Amino acid sequence: MTSTPDGSVDYPLCATPDPGGWQEVVSGVLWIRLSLPFQLDHINVWALDGGAAGWTLVDCGLGDPRSRAVWKGLLRDALGGRPVERVVATHFHPDHIGAAAWLVERTGAGFATSLTEWLFARTLSAGNDAAADAVVERFYRRCGLDEEVLASLLARKGAYSRGVPAVPATLTRLRAGDRLRVGDRDWTVIGGSGHTAEPVSLHRPADAAGPDLLISGDQILPRISPNISVWPSEPDADPLADYLASLEGWSALPADTLVLPSHGRPFHGLHRRAGDLARHHAERLAEIETLCAEPQTAAAVTRALFPRPLDPQQMLFAVGEAVAHLNHLIGKGRLERLAGRHDGMPAADLYRRPDVTGPA
Numbered sequence: 383m384t385s386t387p388d389g390s391v392d393y394p395l396c397a398t399p400d401p402g403g404w405q406e407v408v409s410g411v412l413w414i415r416l417s418l419p420f421q422l423d424h425i426n427v428w429a430l431d432g433g434a435a436g437w438t439l440v441d442c443g444l445g446d447p448r449s450r451a452v453w454k455g456l457l458r459d460a461l462g463g464r465p466v467e468r469v470v471a472t473h474f475h476p477d478h479i480g481a482a483a484w485l486v487e488r489t490g491a492g493f494a495t496s497l498t499e500w501l502f503a504r505t506l507s508a509g510n511d512a513a514a515d516a517v518v519e520r521f522y523r524r525c526g527l528d529e530e531v532l533a534s535l536l537a538r539k540g541a542y543s544r545g546v547p548a549v550p551a552t553l554t555r556l557r558a559g560d561r562l563r564v565g566d567r568d569w570t571v572i573g574g575s576g577h578t579a580e581p582v583s584l585h586r587p588a589d590a591a592g593p594d595l596l597i598s599g600d601q602i603l604p605r606i607s608p609n610i611s612v613w614p615s616e617p618d619a620d621p622l623a624d625y626l627a628s629l630e631g632w633s634a635l636p637a638d639t640l641v642l643p644s645h646g647r648p649f650h651g652l653h654r655r656a657g658d659l660a661r662h663h664a665e666r667l668a669e670i671e672t673l674c675a676e677p678q679t680a681a682a683v684t685r686a687l688f689p690r691p692l693d694p695q696q697m698l699f700a701v702g703e704a705v706a707h708l709n710h711l712i713g714k715g716r717l718e719r720l721a722g723r724h725d726g727m728p729a730a731d732l733y734r735r736p737d738v739t740g741p742a
């Protein structure tokens with residue numbers, strides 16, 4: 383969710399589709415753009431032409447009435463009224479999976495994603511119980527958020543199921559290394575982790591008809607650093623370690639791969655971009671380590687990393703991202719956590735460098 387300079391990438395396509403519009407990227411691969419009612423105002427959806435078997439759609443926008451109306455036009459016009467063989471979700475976030483259940487129901491398509499992403503979506507869409515709500519409040523109190531921010535975060539309850547009113551009840555499970563047949567071409571499932579637990583990317587090797595293609599989901603984006611967050615349900619997780627390992631993994635693909643990201647525009651420069659993002663996180667880690675010469679709460683670290691005003695959704699991502707970096711530093715032995723005292727509701731945890739002693 384952080385803007386990072388995109389100077390290391392090239393954009394080979396001149397035009398960008400308008401919201402609700404589309405264009406062909408290479409033969410048989412359509413770039414569809416849908417608008418989103420967030421600060422991040424669009425998502426790219428990819429339609430892969432499978433010939434007689436029908437289209438494979440990769441990601442599908444929110445499950446709200448506006449998206450459904452746009453999809454009705456797209457099914458008719460962009461996809462020519464031909465069948466949809468399957469809907470693939472790269473991960474469980476609402477802008478990617480929201481309309482999947484409706485599309486599957488309407489077109490008779492199959493649904494495919496990784497098991498973990500599907501389970502997350504099913505669980506979150508079903509809503510929280512009281513115990514889960516208490517865990518959420520406890521987590522953000524331990525982060526040291528003030529009452530006003532805490533209240534605005536807790537008021538977002540149910541946001542997921544508004545963007546994802548239903549999740550397909552069955553799936554074709556995708557695992558790293560699986561082949562997905564689309565027409566007479568194979569796409570290989572690339573695994574990874576970090577932005578979510580088990581996102582799916584798809585790679586198609588170069589051939590006479592076109593270059594290497596990578597549908598990257600949110601795992602690598604040209605202009606923004608994908609959000610890497612710790613969430614209340616797994617407070618000690620280190621998703622940044624997973625993400626940094628995934629960034630290294632892109633070196634296995636050819637340097638001139640054309641990357642089709644979920645946000646922004648198709649780009650060249652996969653290896654350089656992965657290097658930039660790794661450096662971005664290394665700089666953040668160093669910045670936090672310096673800050674924690676004095677004991678800090680996660681809220682104070684969040685304000686230092688994200689000084690601009692944040693709406694409640696952005697605040698969730700920002701706090702989660704701060705804790706992801708703090709947990710990573712703890713895992714590396716570069717920081718320690720001093721648990722807040724718990725009499726009734728927890729007080730905030732403090733983070734400090736182990737080499738700096740003194741009262742906390």
Ligand SMILES: [Zn+2]
Nearest residue numbers: 473475577600
């Ligand atoms: Zn996402």
